[in-house]
Amino acid sequence: MDITKEILRELNLTATPLSNFTGQDKLARIKKLIVDSNGRVLRENNRNIHLSASAVVFNQDTMFFIEHPYLKKRLLPAGHVEFGETPLETAVREFNEETGYFVIPNKLYPLLDVNLINIPENTFTQEPAHTHIDFRYKLSLSLKKPIRAELETYLMGKYQVPNEFLKYFELVK
Template sequence: MNEDLISQIKEVVTAENQEKLIKIIQLLESSNYELRGKINPDLQLSASALVFKEDKLFFIEHPYQKELLLPAGHVELKESPLDTAIREFHEETGFFAKKMGKLVDVNLIDIPFNETKNEKKHQHIDFRYLLELEEQEAELAELPFFLLELEEAPEEFKKYYRYKNI
């Protein structure tokens, strides 16, 4: 069921992230549920967009967690994680990304209980894609967004600045 996702993850395994990615692959191999579309209440797929404008990376203010995160969201049924990253980047920032991207990381994220949405604590397997900004006028953004330089970025995202000139 998750063979396509596993093969994508295997393409980004390095000595630095091997242990983490093996754990994620094992979760995918053992899952009997469809992980797209929020069907599984315990483990879901999400995708994040890494988009630079010059030396600055786009971040959004998460509406519930009230922290700066990459533009991201749940992978919908019949949607690829790459398509999700492109869609969510546009929805959350109003800007457009080109319809191609490079998977650069995959993370297992613990999502806390959300009282507002009455969603129980769960985990996301988050696919992170480097996307290229399209040069066209932005539309209305769903969320407050910020363009941050390396020094301003939350610590967990600083490692992604190595991709800014790729």
């Protein structure tokens, strides 16, 4: 699988829904970064730019968050896209691993937002400072019984979440 073609195709297919959150200028910058990387957007082959994926999942009027073990902040369940994996597959896998809950993709425009995130150096893992191109997907909880979570999980309401995530509450019906 050519990850560059796959992610550019997804960005082009969902450009209209993305404009609600991402904005055309940011989307153009992200596409340029992807093209300029010559297909090297995975952690294994690029020290400066990593492709990641996050899960935006609601339980009624609360959203799932995890406590990031290194940054010590409440963030969306997320992780690096691995070789042979699409960003959507990553979001589903990471949500399950980090929270213990199972999710299913939203059939209508699961790609919700794309962000550029500056990640500080991690001396514990010997990882230098770098940028994540983070694909954010709206996923729905499955009825499948949860398993043991890797990380502390929180359900947070609209007035508890960091400002960056407040905009997603317009999706709550």
